[in-house]
Ligand SMILES: C[S@@+](CC[C@H](N)C(=O)[O-])C[C@H]1O[C@@H](n2cnc3c(N)ncnc32)[C@H](O)[C@@H]1O
Ligand SMILES: Nc1nc2[nH]cc(C(=O)O)c2c(=O)[nH]1
């Protein structure tokens with residue numbers, strides 16, 4: 001859990017509290033948060049120990065929605081936007097947490113792969129970064145994409161754009177309002193391809209801006 005600036009997608013630039021939920025079975029080879037994949041009780045520790053981490057590790061803490069809200073206040077966070085990411089946050093039922101946030105003056109956003117059913121408040125902004133090789137299969141992904149406010153598609157090569165085209169084709173006129181392409185791992189070739197494609201299609205460029213400016 002940390003306070004920073006949203007670095008990706010439509011809300012880029014917005015001060016945000018990030019809550020990174022532990023566990024993800026999807027296994028994207030280029031994932032930049034591989035330390036969140038395991039969910040092993042051997043790494044269960046206290047909130048204070050996790051918040052004091054100086055480097056990435058698989059250690060995590062257990063908290064309900066009320067404990068998280070209390071921690072925001074105890075740590076003096078000023079941001080009013082909460083980004084729930086992971087790992088794969090939709091392994092968890094996020095209805096209680098997102099409702100509590102909205103009742104306390106926060107807005108919320110979920111960053112999900114679309115591999116699990118999305119359970120959250122209606123007012124939550126949902127960003128789906130589609131992963132096609134997953135457990136839930138295409139029905140789960142299609143319903144996630146229909147709920148999505150924003151698609152943020154990671155791209156390294158043309159094949160990834162072709163995959164997105166197939167997904168969008170299946171959705172027909174139920175496409176999310178915002179489609180962003182995000183170069184994988186700041187690679188120059190991926191960035192060039194994404195710029196060219198965004199201009200052609202009138203889609204949005206999402207750079208991982210936090211990585212360019214060296215913040216979390
Ligand atoms: C680490 S994932 C966690 C949330 C969820 N599991 C998902 O994939 O959306 C957060 C975002 O980072 C993106 N991402 C992960 N590794 C990346 C990389 N190396 N380059 C660009 N984007 C990456 C994902 O596609 C996703 O949009
Ligand atoms: N600053 C910042 N913005 C982000 N947007 C999505 C992120 C994520 O890892 O889900 C992320 C992240 O890790 N840091």
Ligand code: SF4
Nearest residue numbers: 024026027028031113
């Ligand atoms: S789904 Fe998200 S957290 Fe899981 S491996 Fe892929 S990018 Fe990483």
Ligand SMILES: [Mg+2]
Nearest residue numbers: 032033208216
């Ligand atoms: Mg990240």
